[in-house]
Amino acid sequence: DAKTTQPTSMDCAEGRAANLPCNHSTISGNEYVYWYRQIHSQGPQYIIHGLKNNETNEMASLIITEDRKSSTLILPHATLRDTAVYYCIVSSPSGGGADGLTFGKGTHLIIQP
């Protein structure tokens, strides 16, 4: 699986959009970008994933650059409950799932009141 690079921590004001970047410059053609988050003392939570098109669901939006070397997770209206560690994971459907997910250190997002 390709490696990802994320900032260690970020702050965002409550009610504003939180934009979390992820670099994955070695991503290969069949690899998807997945985002998970982990709120303190809880299990990781799936957020969203995409291949090359932008994706949106009830939790967030995922913007993937045209060259697919980076992506941004957007939480449109951050709340205090969004404070968590956010993980960007790159994986191919054929091999990643069977071997589990590779979680890096992620970005600790702190929502400020």
Place this chain on the structure above:
Amino acid sequence: DAGITQSPRHKVTETGTPVTLRCHQTENHRYMYWYRQDPGHGLRLIHYSYGVKDTDKGEVSDGYSVSRSKTEDFLLTLESATSSQTSVYFCAISESDKRETQYFGPGTRLLVL
């Protein structure tokens, strides 16, 4: 939330004793996983299962065994617990065709004295 429970949620045991952790799902998902999470290491895959009686090793399988006799239950056993196995253990599940979209349980905190 996906129907995943883990038991016990907390356990304190002594070095050398056997310990079994249970993961139970009500989603009828084929794939089940055991991860451990430690400071500085993130989440690491211990074992996974791709069906009843079908299991395989993950990144950190030494000292652990697993069993899956029913679709809904995946057991993790520490035959002789060591202090290095003090950790938070997470179970996860996924469907066959969406293996990278995993749903995690609440975790079990294990302390080996």
